Each structure stands twice: as C-alpha cells, then as structure tokens.
Amino acid sequence: MKKLETYEVQPGRPTHGYDGPIKVSSGGCKLAIGEEFIDVGKTYRKRPYADDTMV
Numbered sequence: 001m002k003k004l005e006t007y008e009v010q011p012g013r014p015t016h017g018y019d020g021p022i023k024v025s026s027g028g029c030k031l032a033i034g035e036e037f038i039d040v041g042k043t044y045r046k047r048p049y050a051d052d053t054m055v
Contacts, residue, residue, distance in 0.1 A: 001017065002015075002016060003017055003020050005018075005022050005024045006018055006019060006021075006022065008023060008026075009024065009052075010052070015052070
C-alpha cells in the first residue's frame with residue numbers, strides 16, 4: 001500500500017506512503033454533522049477515536 005499512495009492527510013506517518021501515484025486526502029470538506037456523528041459514536045461505544053485506522 002505504501003508504494004501506491006501519496007498520503008496528504010498527516011505527514012510522517014510510518015504506515016503510509018508519500019510518493020505513490022494515488023493521492024489520499026481528507027477531501028477538503030469538513031462539516032459539523034460529521035463531527036457530531038463521531039461524538040455520538042464515542043459517547044455510546046465508550047471507545048477512543050482513532051484518526052488513523054492503519055496504525
């Protein structure tokens with residue numbers, strides 16, 4: 001996977017590649033409803049939020 005991607009979300013992550021042909025980003029659009037959805041999930045599942053599931 002690392003050879004395929006150019007990970008543009010967070011620099012320096014050891015689980016991601018940074019010079020591949022496929023660009024990976026957060027999309028540039030972040031809405032409040034998405035944050036609220038994550039907050040509700042954290043409340044009911046009692047688990048910490050993982051911003052990078054590849055770790």
